[in-house]
Amino acid sequence: FKANTIHDIHEKYCRGAPLSMCTAYDYITANWVHDSNCDMLLVGDSLSMTSLGYESTTDLPFEEFKYHLRSVCRARGPALIVADMPYGSFEASLEQGISNSIEVMKLSSRVTSLKFEVGLHTKDQYTLNLVRELTSRGIPVVGHIGLTPQKVHSLGGYKVQGNKSLNEMIELQETAMMLQKAGCWSLVLECVPHKLAQYLTSQLSIPTIGIGAGSGTSGQVLVISDLLGMQGSNVPKFVKQYTNLHEEAVRAIKGYNAEVQEKNFPNQDLHTFKIKESLWKNFM
Ligand code: KIV
Numbered sequence: 621f622k623a624n625t626i627h628d629i630h631e632k633y634c635r636g637a638p639l640s641m642c643t644a645y646d647y648i649t650a651n652w653v654h655d656s657n658c659d660m661l662l663v664g665d666s667l668s669m670t671s672l673g674y675e676s677t678t679d680l681p682f683e684e685f686k687y688h689l690r691s692v693c694r695a696r697g698p699a700l701i702v703a704d705m706p707y708g709s710f711e712a713s714l715e716q717g718i719s720n721s722i723e724v725m726k727l728s729s730r731v732t733s734l735k736f737e738v739g740l741h742t743k744d745q746y747t748l749n750l751v752r753e754l755t756s757r758g759i760p761v762v763g764h765i766g767l768t769p770q771k772v773h774s775l776g777g778y779k780v781q782g783n784k785s786l787n788e789m790i791e792l793q794e795t796a797m798m799l800q801k802a803g804c805w806s807l808v809l810e811c812v813p814h815k816l817a818q819y820l821t822s823q824l825s826i827p828t829i830g831i832g833a834g835s836g837t838s839g840q841v842l843v844i845s846d847l848l849g850m851q852g853s854n855v856p857k858f859v860k861q862y863t864n865l866h867e868e869a870v871r872a873i874k875g876y877n878a879e880v881q882e883k884n885f886p887n888q889d890l891h892t893f894k895i896k897e898s899l900w901k902n903f904m
Contacts, residue, residue, distance in 0.1 A: 654697020
């Protein structure tokens with residue numbers, strides 16, 4: 621296999637072809653994403669809530685994130701790997717942000733880019749500066765704006781962004797432009813009204829990857845557990861569920877459990893190993 625490069629993604633974007641990204645959190649889900657030929661795989665900090673049972677992405681310990689990132693990187697396939705920088709791994713100082721970024725890049729040569737959630741520009745000059753420091757050191761960065769779950773408290777909840785006031789729309793636009801100028805090669809737009817996401821996409825010369833941002837972005841990203849129904853059908857409005865793995869899994873495990881209780885599994889012919897009669901006689 622040949623893994624997609626940022627250059628490949630940029631070339632696809634320039635052709636006007638839609639980009640696909642899906643999250644993965646371990647070796648097995650990473651293999652699913654690679655085998656589906658998605659352009660990009662995001663090791664998102666949504667891992668915290670979808671796979672580890674924490675209540676927020678802000679609870680995710682950096683060590684646990686790195687453990688999962690290593691597992692993802694053991695899977696081999698074409699999707700370009702983007703790693704989220706979890707809450708607490710970069711906010712203390714530029715030095716902390718730079719050294720943790722280098723550590724994440726060094727976990728595996730398959731990590732191609734980092735992703736940072738960025739607040740609105742007037743309040744989050746810090747992350748903009750960090751992004752500038754990283755891109756000036758040759759570390760590829762994806763910016764993430766709109767609904768940024770790590771900043772849930774300063775946003776006042778998990779809400780659509782850029783739909784309340786002119787000021788909010790302008791702040792989103794200015795932040796997007798500043799991130800492009802700071803060297804981001806792509807931007808994730810989360811929960812932004814369709815028209816605004818389409819407009820921002822038309823103003824930028826880097827690809828936008830939307831989630832809950834309509835069809836006018838350069839690409840789409842979904843959380844794997846949402847699109848596969850791994851936790852049932854309780855998902856945000858913007859998710860399309862392509863299957864319900866939770867139902868499938870519970871149905872299958874119930875079947876296994878019932879067959880164990882009824883002594884129908886394992887089947888004597890299909891699932892057991894035999895021993896030569898002569899050998900058995902000697903043993904007995
Ligand atoms: O953590 C994540 O999965 C994300 C996506 C929702 C973009 O940041």
